Amino acid sequence: xAQVFADISISLDxxxxxxxxxxxxxxxxxxxxxxxxxxxxxxxxxxHGLEGGVRDDDDAFYAQSLxxxxxxxxxxxxxxxxxxxxxxxxxxxxxxxxxxxxxxxxFVLTHHPRPPLxxxxxxxxxxxxxxxxxxxxxAREAAKDQDVSVxxxxxxxxxxxxxxxxxxxxxHVAPILLGGGTRLFEPLGVEPLPLxxxxxxxxxxxxxxxxxxxxxx
Amino acid sequence: xAQVFADISISLDxxxxxxxxxxxxxxxxxxxxxxxxxxxxxxxxxxHGLEGGVRDDDDAFYAQSLxxxxxxxxxxxxxxxxxxxxxxxxxxxxxxxxxxxxxxxxFVLTHHPRPPLxxxxxxxxxxxxxxxxxxxxxAREAAKDQDVSVxxxxxxxxxxxxxxxxxxxxxHVAPILLGGGTRLFEPLGVEPLPLxxxxxxxxxxxxxxxxxxxxxx
Numbered sequence: 001x002a003q004v005f006a007d008i009s010i011s012l013d014x015x016x017x018x019x020x021x022x023x024x025x026x027x028x029x030x031x032x033x034x035x036x037x038x039x040x041x042x043x044x045x046x047x048h049g050l051e052g053g054v055r056d057d058d059d060a061f062y063a064q065s066l067x068x069x070x071x072x073x074x075x076x077x078x079x080x081x082x083x084x085x086x087x088x089x090x091x092x093x094x095x096x097x098x099x100x101x102x103x104x105x106x107f108v109l110t111h112h113p114r115p116p117l118x119x120x121x122x123x124x125x126x127x128x129x130x131x132x133x134x135x136x137x138x139a140r141e142a143a144k145d146q147d148v149s150v151x152x153x154x155x156x157x158x159x160x161x162x163x164x165x166x167x168x169x170x171x172h173v174a175p176i177l178l179g180g181g182t183r184l185f186e187p188l189g190v191e192p193l194p195l196x197x198x199x200x201x202x203x204x205x206x207x208x209x210x211x212x213x214x215x216x217x
Numbered sequence: 218x219a220q221v222f223a224d225i226s227i228s229l230d231x232x233x234x235x236x237x238x239x240x241x242x243x244x245x246x247x248x249x250x251x252x253x254x255x256x257x258x259x260x261x262x263x264x265h266g267l268e269g270g271v272r273d274d275d276d277a278f279y280a281q282s283l284x285x286x287x288x289x290x291x292x293x294x295x296x297x298x299x300x301x302x303x304x305x306x307x308x309x310x311x312x313x314x315x316x317x318x319x320x321x322x323x324f325v326l327t328h329h330p331r332p333p334l335x336x337x338x339x340x341x342x343x344x345x346x347x348x349x350x351x352x353x354x355x356a357r358e359a360a361k362d363q364d365v366s367v368x369x370x371x372x373x374x375x376x377x378x379x380x381x382x383x384x385x386x387x388x389h390v391a392p393i394l395l396g397g398g399t400r401l402f403e404p405l406g407v408e409p410l411p412l413x414x415x416x417x418x419x420x421x422x423x424x425x426x427x428x429x430x431x432x433x434x
Contacts, residue, residue: 011409012386013401014230014400175412175413176412177410178409179406179407180404187396187397187398188394192396193393194250194393195393195394196392197421197424202414204414
């Protein structure tokens, strides 16, 4: 069965973006450092149309995960960095360029309806306004028997966790304390949720922590 | 040189204690699950006067770390679970019993002065009221060439991080989302702090993440 996994980089202190995000710097102060590990991987660079990079175990895992992804879910902020009506959003066309690095259908959770956007390289953006379960359902249909990757932001992942809609949480911990910003985990208002550790792997640049629902409670 | 390390268990969502801590349940709802990994180790059980337990790599590392500890630092809440003047604290004698599991001098950061307490098994509690640097200095003197372990709580570790007084951060991530409680990391109000990963080890019960100051920035 197709898996739905959250796939997100955080600082050791739990932030997915640094303080004071802006349209120009959507990841906030220091936030781009959370993603440096990925920039070094050959398969990440290839996906982004860049040359070079390392082909190690980490890269091999990344490439394998990528190949299994049939659709992507993201929040409005991750799409454009903006908010509110589209006509007021200076990046209404998205902040991912003409040839975005997804190469599969992307489903954007938003309050503001609009027609889909077709980009180069196989990426399309479809805007879904009827909630978290609906956007996930659309992505699963598009992915067919492949996985759905949820890239963020934090609030999208929190909603999925709260509703028990994630199969796996893939967290990439960058070795840095950002000291502030947007947290991946806010209080969920639900019972403690035991997890099963499915993967721990590390390099000097990142520690991957993968978990599924499970455990003893 | 003697090392100062923070040594603390957290949930994947970053909590060192669950919601609603009380004197009877100082770790809050679900908080004791953060420490289950340790209860399974033979050397942890031995330190607590219990029999049995597993002797694996994790246990060997734990035993080796323990043997290197010459003094412990903790906050008032970790000592007694209470707050305010000692005469109002129902656990003014501490919540660690007559033979506490430390077996070395323990230095407690508090606003309320009192004479030291001598316990069985080599544990003493000394109460330090002149701040985080002072309590650390006292512990380092007592530890001589051995390490100082800082057990918590979160606010003590945050103060040490903010003041750059920790050599190493040893975080033990339990595979659970507590969904609320006391966070290990609150915004520090300082520049991002790059770290160097010194150890990543995992078992089904826990993932150990150890970091030192360092990195590329």
